[in-house]
Amino acid sequence: MQQMKYATYGIVFQEIPDETTLAFDISNCPYRCEGCHSQFLWEDTGDILDNEIERFLEKYRGMITCVCFMGGNQCMEDLIYLINIVKSHNLKTALYTGENDIQKVSELIPLLDYLKIGSYRADCGGLNKKTTNQIFYQIDNSHLTDKTYLFQKEKK
Numbered sequence: 001m002q003q004m005k006y007a008t009y010g011i012v013f014q015e016i017p018d019e020t021t022l023a024f025d026i027s028n029c030p031y032r033c034e035g036c037h038s039q040f041l042w043e044d045t046g047d048i049l050d051n052e053i054e055r056f057l058e059k060y061r062g063m064i065t066c067v068c069f070m071g072g073n074q075c076m077e078d079l080i081y082l083i084n085i086v087k088s089h090n091l092k093t094a095l096y097t098g099e100n101d102i103q104k105v106s107e108l109i110p111l112l113d114y115l116k117i118g119s120y121r122a123d124c125g126g127l128n129k130k131t132t133n134q135i136f137y138q139i140d141n142s143h144l145t146d147k148t149y150l151f152q153k154e155k156k
């Protein structure tokens with residue numbers, strides 16, 4: 001089994017709309033997007049997440065509604081293992097990946113509530129730009145609904 005590592009973590013509110021999310025920044029990202037805002041994730045750095053995730057879920061019990069793995073799907077086996085642990089705590093599950101081909105993450109779809117897919121392209125912009133190449137899906141029983149527009153609401 002590969003060993004999935006996280007470089008940093010935090011509670012975030014904007015990455016997954018209407019959820020309070022514990023987000024792990026997964027290192028050793030293979031995508032190398034030009035203009036990447038998190039180049040520290042390119043290195044094989046950080047701590048192995050593994051069963052350590054139980055400690056985080058206990059620490060934030062009652063405070064979070066979702067757990068998001070950010071940076072890629074480079075350790076598929078570990079990711080499936082960890083997502084199943086999160087689900088056993090009745091929390092929602094999310095993945096942010098720079099992968100462009102949704103078929104490459106198809107085995108995760110039945111396990112996920114949210115999926116952001118697509119490499120970062122500076123010329124297209126992130127999810128908040130109408131020109132973005134990235135897609136944010138809400139998933140309900142493996143049915144994907146494009147909810148990218150939630151990131152593009154006009155600010156008053």
Ligand code: SF4
Nearest residue numbers: 029032033036098120
């Ligand atoms: S997927 Fe994210 S972390 Fe990885 S290179 Fe692209 S922008 Fe950077």
